[in-house]
Amino acid sequence: MSSLILHLGILLAFPPLLLGVITKTKAFFAGRRGAPLCQPYYDIFKLMRKGSVYSVTSNWIFRLGPLISTAVILAAGIVLPIAVFKAPVQFGGDIILFIYLLGLARFFMVLAALDTGSSFEGMGACREATFSCLSEITIFLNLTILALLSRGLSLSGIFLGGLASSWMQVGPVLILVAASFFLVLLSENSRIPVDDPETHLELTMIHEVMVLDHSGMELGCILYTQALKLFLFGSMLVSMVLGLMPRNVWGQGLYFILGILGLGVVIGVVESAMARLRLNRVLYLLYSALIFSIFALIVILVRGHV
Amino acid sequence: MSVWLDAVLILIVLLGLLIIVSHRLGSMIQIFGLQSCILGVVPFFLYANGIEFFIIIVALAAIVLRGFLMPSFLYWAIRHVDMRTEINPTIGIGTTLLLSGLAIVGSFLLASKLVFPMKIASDMVIPCSFSLIIMGFLLVIGRMKAISQVVGYLVLENGIFLFAMLLLKKMPLLVEMGILLDLFIAAVVLGIVVNNISDEFNNTDTVQLTTLKD
Amino acid sequence: MLLFLLLFPLIAGGMVFILPGRGHRNRVLLLVSLAHTLGVFSLWKSVPLSLNDFLGLDALGLLILSVVSVLFLMVAVYLMGYFKDEPDMTHRIFTGFLLLFLAFMTLVTISRHFGLLLVAIEATTLSSVPLINLVKTKQSIEATWKFLILCLIGIALALLGIYFLAVAAMGNVQSIFIDKLISHAPQLSMPWLKLSVIFLLIGCGTKMGLAPMHTWLPDAHSQAPSPVSALLSACLLNCAFLSVLRVAQVCQAAGLMPFLSSMLIVLGLISMGIAYVFILGQEDYKRMFAYSSVEHMGILALGIGLGGVGIYGSLLHAINNALSKGIAFLVTGNIYRQYHSKKVDEVHGVLRRFPATGAFLLAAFLAVSGVPVFGTFISELIILYAALAGHHYVIAAFYLLFLALIFMGIAGIVLKMAQTPPGDQETDRGGREHWSMILPILLLVLMVLLLGIYIPPALNDLLQQSSRLLGGID
Numbered sequence: 001m002s003s004l005i006l007h008l009g010i011l012l013a014f015p016p017l018l019l020g021v022i023t024k025t026k027a028f029f030a031g032r033r034g035a036p037l038c039q040p041y042y043d044i045f046k047l048m049r050k051g052s053v054y055s056v057t058s059n060w061i062f063r064l065g066p067l068i069s070t071a072v073i074l075a076a077g078i079v080l081p082i083a084v085f086k087a088p089v090q091f092g093g094d095i096i097l098f099i100y101l102l103g104l105a106r107f108f109m110v111l112a113a114l115d116t117g118s119s120f121e122g123m124g125a126c127r128e129a130t131f132s133c134l135s136e137i138t139i140f141l142n143l144t145i146l147a148l149l150s151r152g153l154s155l156s157g158i159f160l161g162g163l164a165s166s167w168m169q170v171g172p173v174l175i176l177v178a179a180s181f182f183l184v185l186l187s188e189n190s191r192i193p194v195d196d197p198e199t200h201l202e203l204t205m206i207h208e209v210m211v212l213d214h215s216g217m218e219l220g221c222i223l224y225t226q227a228l229k230l231f232l233f234g235s236m237l238v239s240m241v242l243g244l245m246p247r248n249v250w251g252q253g254l255y256f257i258l259g260i261l262g263l264g265v266v267i268g269v270v271e272s273a274m275a276r277l278r279l280n281r282v283l284y285l286l287y288s289a290l291i292f293s294i295f296a297l298i299v300i301l302v303r304g305h306v
Numbered sequence: 307m308s309v310w311l312d313a314v315l316i317l318i319v320l321l322g323l324l325i326i327v328s329h330r331l332g333s334m335i336q337i338f339g340l341q342s343c344i345l346g347v348v349p350f351f352l353y354a355n356g357i358e359f360f361i362i363i364v365a366l367a368a369i370v371l372r373g374f375l376m377p378s379f380l381y382w383a384i385r386h387v388d389m390r391t392e393i394n395p396t397i398g399i400g401t402t403l404l405l406s407g408l409a410i411v412g413s414f415l416l417a418s419k420l421v422f423p424m425k426i427a428s429d430m431v432i433p434c435s436f437s438l439i440i441m442g443f444l445l446v447i448g449r450m451k452a453i454s455q456v457v458g459y460l461v462l463e464n465g466i467f468l469f470a471m472l473l474l475k476k477m478p479l480l481v482e483m484g485i486l487l488d489l490f491i492a493a494v495v496l497g498i499v500v501n502n503i504s505d506e507f508n509n510t511d512t513v514q515l516t517t518l519k520d
Numbered sequence: 521m522l523l524f525l526l527l528f529p530l531i532a533g534g535m536v537f538i539l540p541g542r543g544h545r546n547r548v549l550l551l552v553s554l555a556h557t558l559g560v561f562s563l564w565k566s567v568p569l570s571l572n573d574f575l576g577l578d579a580l581g582l583l584i585l586s587v588v589s590v591l592f593l594m595v596a597v598y599l600m601g602y603f604k605d606e607p608d609m610t611h612r613i614f615t616g617f618l619l620l621f622l623a624f625m626t627l628v629t630i631s632r633h634f635g636l637l638l639v640a641i642e643a644t645t646l647s648s649v650p651l652i653n654l655v656k657t658k659q660s661i662e663a664t665w666k667f668l669i670l671c672l673i674g675i676a677l678a679l680l681g682i683y684f685l686a687v688a689a690m691g692n693v694q695s696i697f698i699d700k701l702i703s704h705a706p707q708l709s710m711p712w713l714k715l716s717v718i719f720l721l722i723g724c725g726t727k728m729g730l731a732p733m734h735t736w737l738p739d740a741h742s743q744a745p746s747p748v749s750a751l752l753s754a755c756l757l758n759c760a761f762l763s764v765l766r767v768a769q770v771c772q773a774a775g776l777m778p779f780l781s782s783m784l785i786v787l788g789l790i791s792m793g794i795a796y797v798f799i800l801g802q803e804d805y806k807r808m809f810a811y812s813s814v815e816h817m818g819i820l821a822l823g824i825g826l827g828g829v830g831i832y833g834s835l836l837h838a839i840n841n842a843l844s845k846g847i848a849f850l851v852t853g854n855i856y857r858q859y860h861s862k863k864v865d866e867v868h869g870v871l872r873r874f875p876a877t878g879a880f881l882l883a884a885f886l887a888v889s890g891v892p893v894f895g896t897f898i899s900e901l902i903i904l905y906a907a908l909a910g911h912h913y914v915i916a917a918f919y920l921l922f923l924a925l926i927f928m929g930i931a932g933i934v935l936k937m938a939q940t941p942p943g944d945q946e947t948d949r950g951g952r953e954h955w956s957m958i959l960p961i962l963l964l965v966l967m968v969l970l971l972g973i974y975i976p977p978a979l980n981d982l983l984q985q986s987s988r989l990l991g992g993i994d
Contacts, residue, residue, distance in 0.1 A: 172313035283400055284327050291323060291407040295316070298414045299430065420711055423690045439680065446673060455669055462673065466680050476694075477686050518662055518739045 016040035025268025047220030065112025124209025164243030180292035342372030397448030438465030533619030601954030663743035678723025684716035705773030741810035746853025784825030791818025830906030831992030837899035844887035869942030895971030
């Protein structure tokens with residue numbers, strides 16, 4: 001029970017900070033002082049206290065969508081180990097549950113967007129669904145590779161297992177997986193170069209367009225969910241790259257925190273350095289991510305490191 | 307050592323993918339140059355514990371010829387070209403990418419069926435060279451610009467060169483130098499023709515080369 | 521003698537670049553090709569001979585070399601009166617590269633090492649580029665580009681094939697000299713050899729113009745000056761065919777012939793089919809003959825693929841085809857000179873206006889489509905016999921079908937050109953044909969006719985020897 005509370009505590013408290021780090025990094029590169037690190041927290045609290053406005057054409061699914069997706073992503077967070085803490089819920093094959101929970105959250109967001117009846121939001125939903133088609137396969141493949149390497153079928157087994165020794169044997173392959181993971185992370189969490197969370201330029205927005213009609217508490221939920229999802233992906237990437245082991249809690253925990261913050265900085269740097277890609281070239285990015293993981297998978301299968 | 311070699315090989319294949327994705331002629335040429343330079347390093351890893359003089363020569367020749375001479379030559383060939391981006395390839399960039407993904411899988415499966423009669427430092431050399439060959443081939447048949455086709459041909463040659471590395475010790479130097487020379491002649495002639503094309507047609511687009519057909 | 525054959529044209533070609541005077545250059549060209557032909561025929565008694573590990577001449581090489589040499593001589597004679605008002609520099613480059621082209625084709629036939637063979641083939645590609653691109657028009661540049669990029673890709677793939685061959689030979693044989701490979705063939709590693717054969721076949725097949733890698737061929741043949749088209753079709757394609765034969769020799773020794781045969785038969789039939797599709801209603805008479813080249817390359821591949829007596833037929837057909845393609849393209853040169861058009865619709869009444877050229881045009885048509893009395897008929901018949909003897913009835917049926925269809929396709933086009941009444945402004949007799957543009961064609965026609973009724977014993981010997989090298993029966 002205590003582990004569950006600890007886990008939920010981390011999931012609730014930590015994610016918005018990651019958004020703050022990214023914003024700060026971007027501000028640094030733009031030569032501004034930027035918003036304080038805790039700005040996302042203020043935003044979320046502010047939104048939570050506000051009332052919502054609903055269009056007359058929308059019904060309950062519009063109101064429920066963001067709440068469900070928040071709950072579902074939280075549930076996904078519970079099967080994922082964070083830093084050195086094993087997931088409170090774990091069983092063989094929870095990889096699949098994890099991926100489908102992510103899919104479920106997206107499904108409700110898309111439904112909510114369609115419910116507004118606005119063609120604009122429909123377009124955003126369509127884009128989101130299209131890109132996720134590719135990124136979902138890629139996540140699947142990546143987790144499969146990691147499962148093959150670490151011989152664990154649950155997320156805890158994968159990320160807290162023997163990835164460290166795999167780095168010795170098939171380091172280059174794991175770099176491929178990490179690169180693929182990073183690309184998927186950018187696309188799934190609507191960061192530059194796939195999507196720009198800051199602007200509201202109609203032609204290129206993806207995620208932001210989908211949530212344009214939400215306000216008040218729902219928008220707060222969406223903001224938090226976004227941060228949480230980024231945190232989950234980041235946590236997977238960092239655990240994989242660092243090859244964490246469940247001993248020496250404090251040292252490994254410190255590594256993890258530094259890793260996550262470092263990831264925030266890296267994303268910030270990428271966002272400052274790159275321009276958003278044209279919509280049709282986003283597809284090439286996702287294809288590349290897919291090919292990276294196929295490449296990695298085939299190397300591992302042929303090599304017989306399984 | 308094998309891990310480093312693997313890393314280099316993977317990097318080479320990824321640069322091949324990058325060439326496919328990039329739509330500017332200039333960046334295609336640059337990435338090709340980079341790929342060739344990295345390719346030139348492969349023999350040092352491959353023959354880490356038995357580097358001989360001629361291996362160094364071959365590697366250096368590859369780096370200088372493919373990595374620097376050829377790209378600058380291609381740059382020279384496109385100096386008059388106005389349209390420096392590849393528009394409307396016959397096989398779309400996305401399709402080419404997915405096909406090269408398939409090519410990588412196919413190459414590994416094929417290579418796993420073949421037994422090389424000698425011990426190699428990494429069993430990824432053969433599949434990676436196959437993948438490069440197929441990628442080059444896809445570029446040649448899928449692109450409209452003469453220059454893109456040349457780069458495709460050169461990527462294909464890079465793949466063959468990678469395979470040739472395996473024979474470096476067993477087979478005489480003659481073959482190796484013959485290839486480098488060959489490649490050089492090819493580039494000169496291709497450059498002259500590309501130059502002719504750009505003079506006649508004002509850009510090196512093979513789309514406009516469609517007067518001859520049945 | 522071998523070195524002489526190789527170096528004489530090479531040195532002469534180099535010299536011609538700096539030699540002033542069109543007449544001098546023409547005489548050098550004629551002299552070199554005459555000496556080359558005489559040299560080649562003086563070797564007929566002494567095959568097989570080998571100079572060192574790399575250079576040597578066997579029956580197959582001699583066969584192709586003789587064809588190349590004779591055709592080159594005829595084209596050299598033809599060229600005496602061909603150029604009139606081209607700039608001096610163009611003529612200089614043309615003659616120089618023509619001689620280099622001869623030298624490299626000689627090298628193809630005498631190289632006994634697969635690497636050297638490939639280098640020689642590449643050299644023929646490169647030296648023929650300035651010949652095809654002689655008159656720089658948009659079309660000729662396009663044709664050159666296709667020729668170059670496709671042949672380079674083909675050669676690159678063949679190179680890969682040679683590396684695979686080297687890997688196959690790595691265990692015991694240790695080198696890729698043709699003789700050594702053949703004598704140690706059973707010790708080669710089979711999976712690598714198979715892979716190597718596939719790539720070599722694709723590579724050399726591209727150069728040989730086998731469908732579906734043939735797309736450069738019609739463009740290059742139609743855009744090159746006619747004498748060059750004749751050389752490409754009669755000599756270069758045969759050199760590429762020789763490289764396929766070298767692969768077949770190794771396959772034969774290694775017991776892989778069934779594997780190669782099936783591929784050759786498929787490629788051969790596809791080539792014939794594609795040639796038919798494009799010959800039908802062709803508007804450009806040079807392209808028509810170019811597609812006919814594709815067809816005949818298909819027949820050659822088919823003959824080798826059928827094996828047995830088909831190999832003899834195929835080799836004989838290589839000679840016949842070269843001679844008749846020489847006639848065809850030289851005649852198109854005459855026609856183009858008079859009509860200044862490659863369009864079938866703009867050429868009328870050749871027979872009435874230019875009786876000699878008209879007669880040769882008909883002869884070319886009959887020879888190319890294998891009508892009795894001409895040599896091509898005999899060789900095509902032998903290949904048909906091989907198909908029937910091997911109980912390949914379906915192949916034989918397709919073969920006959922395509923031959924008949926192509927005969928009709930070419931007949932429609934050529935008869936229209938020869939026999940339609942001349943247009944109003946064309947009723948006068950055009951300029952007279954220069955003797956040099958008649959004589960070589962006449963000689964070629966006589967040779968094809970001769971081969972149709974009588975195969976000289978020396979040639980028969982050579983053919984049988986070559987056929988035995990490939991495991992065929994006489």
